[in-house]
Amino acid sequence: MVMTGEFILRLFVAAILGSVVGLDREYRAKEAGYRTHFLVSLGSALMMIISQYGFIDVVSGHLDQIRYDPGRVAAQVVTGIGFIGAGTIILQRHIVRGLTTAAGIWATSGIGLAIGAGMYWLGLAATVLTLIGLEVMGFFFKSVSMKSSLVEFSTTKKETLSALTKLFNSKDYVVVS
Template sequence: MVLDWTKFGETLTVEMVLYRMMAAVILGAIIGIDREVKNRPAGMRTYVLVCVGATLIALVEQQTIYYVSHLGNQQITMSIGRITATIVSGVSFLGAGTIVRSERKIKGLTTAASLWCTACLGVAIGAGYVTMALIAGIIVIVVLKFLQKVIPINTYKKLEVQFIHRTETLNYLNHYFEEMNVVILDVDFHAEVVKTGNTIYTNIYSLSLKDKKGYTEIIGALSEYPNVMAVRTTNV
């Protein structure tokens, strides 16, 4: 199999421009749809615009190199890749806007990284390396959709549980975690006597879970237990 190694400095036809633009739209849309389905900050239109914009800049640079190389003036020099290099750094600001920090928890890193990759795909398409961009695009899609399923990674979560009747409730919690195959890595706890004279206990569990779905089920099940007053996630 021979890759389409297009030389910098070739003249572009309308057909070539349309072909590369359409490839940018398709790749950007496919990656963007995956992010939009997962309700991420950047969706399909954002990814398509980033990919098309990067493609356009690469096309402009390629045409600029072509015209400079055919002027025959030795005093004019052209630094190949300088224009497209600004895309790599420029898209970083756009990616930074998708990163959200809330309660010591950072979200949006994967969206920012995929935006940056999409811009790189656009640069490759605009430069004429469409086959290379398609291969890289398939890898990006596989990473976003399937990698976490193929390589399972235990997630570490912290769960704060407020409860009464210490002995009875602790027995229930330990039994439930054992039944759900949840590993308790650490427990922080404190007790507080309220005005009614009752003692409210608070345990902060560091848990190792196989998947996030199990984490949601745990919160629902614990909240239904009569002695549990509150259950919430925490990053403390």
């Protein structure tokens, strides 16, 4: 059986790796920063540890009578994090905001689950790949990504609206409303 010191190490590593991802989001002034990612990764690691080792006393000696699936608690973490992630997504005037932050929270939860399971290298690799996805890919694909801007104006003249619509369409802009 794994010792308590190993469990504490797993929690510590998960919290640190979650914080690293959260620092990126904090630097970009996004909805969820290092504290949120710290807690998500730490909590996910804790749930994984409990899932794997928390019920051994209950099950020992009764394996023929009790069905034991350590993946059940971990699977519910994914569902719960989906709920938290949905709270970071905002639909604001036909523009979705917070989707990348929600995905980052979900990935951070996965990192915590991996570390909680004792898969240190997998958690570290997932952290590096998450940071690559957040930083490096944005740098390389900046010209490919679609930019959106919100322009708001009011007019009482229908001709002005027609002229602006014609101008936007001639420049291949998409007018949402």
